[in-house]
Amino acid sequence: MNDKKICFIMCVNNEMYEEECLYYINHLVIPNGYEIDVISIKEAKSMTEGYNAAMVATDAKYKIYMHQDVFLVKSDFIQDMLDVFSNPEVGMIGMVGAEELSKDGCMWNGDRVGRIYSSNIVSTQLFVASDKQNKPYTEVEAVDGLFIATQYDVKWREDIFDGWDFYDISQSEEFHRAGYKVVVPYMDKPWCLHDDGILNLGNYDKYRQIFLKEYKR
Known part of the structure; x- marks a missing residue:
């Protein structure tokens, strides 16, 4: 395992998004002594299948699993990430998360922490899940899959999450x-x-029920 390497991983079905995502990755500030790599998984059967394939294809200690439509606008964030991971007890970092997941398993039905810029066809705006911000981090039960950084490899549950929903909340529970x-x-x-x-959200409830059964909520 190369502890000076960061690999960006994304499942891709839109080359325009991929190109824009790569633009931001290629303009990041890379700390001295570190290197980066990018793996784009195309034609994946599920998010978990794609992520598992990429996980074993790279020797990078640090892996960033991200949606193709996520753009890394804070160019020096890698050092911030490494600072958080300097605590070996921290396995996973997300941008938005729930300190305590609601009983129905839906992250947005409870209080959340974190912040991102959110863009849609109408506008781009700062999304602040909560004014609460602990330093250097807030511990949460689960994070949103738009951006997940890890410093340890834990297999994604492609055995039961064979689609595009709840892979992120499941992986949070697997890290716990x-x-x-x-x-x-x-x-x-x-x-x-x-x-x-x-x-x-066509299959959302199907995977929500699988999540509730597997993690005994």
Whole structure:
């Protein structure tokens, strides 16, 4: 495992988004002694399948799993990330998370922490989940999958999450099971912009029920 390497991983089905995402990655400030890599997974059957394939394809210690429509606008965020990961108990970092997930498993039905820039067809705006920001981070139960950084490899549950929903909340729970902390870092300004467009929630409830059964909520 190369502890001086950061790999950016994304499942891609839109080359225009991929190109824009790569533009921001290629303009990041890379700390001295570190290197970066990018893996784009195309034609993945599910998010978990794509992420598992990329996880074993790179020797990078630090992996950043991100949506193709996430743009890293804070060019020096990598050092901030490494500072959080200097605590070996921290396994996963997200941009938005829930300190305590609601009983129905829906992250947006409870209080959240974190901040991002959110863009849609109408406008771009700062989204602040909560004014609460602990330094250097706030521990959470689960984070949103738009951006997930890890310093340890824990297999994504493609055995039960074979679609595009609840892979992120499941992975948060898997990191807790492995004994690691899941956190949202303190941010003086958001690390990224999410051009989230229109959500497809056609299978959301199916995977919500799978999540509730697996994690006994």
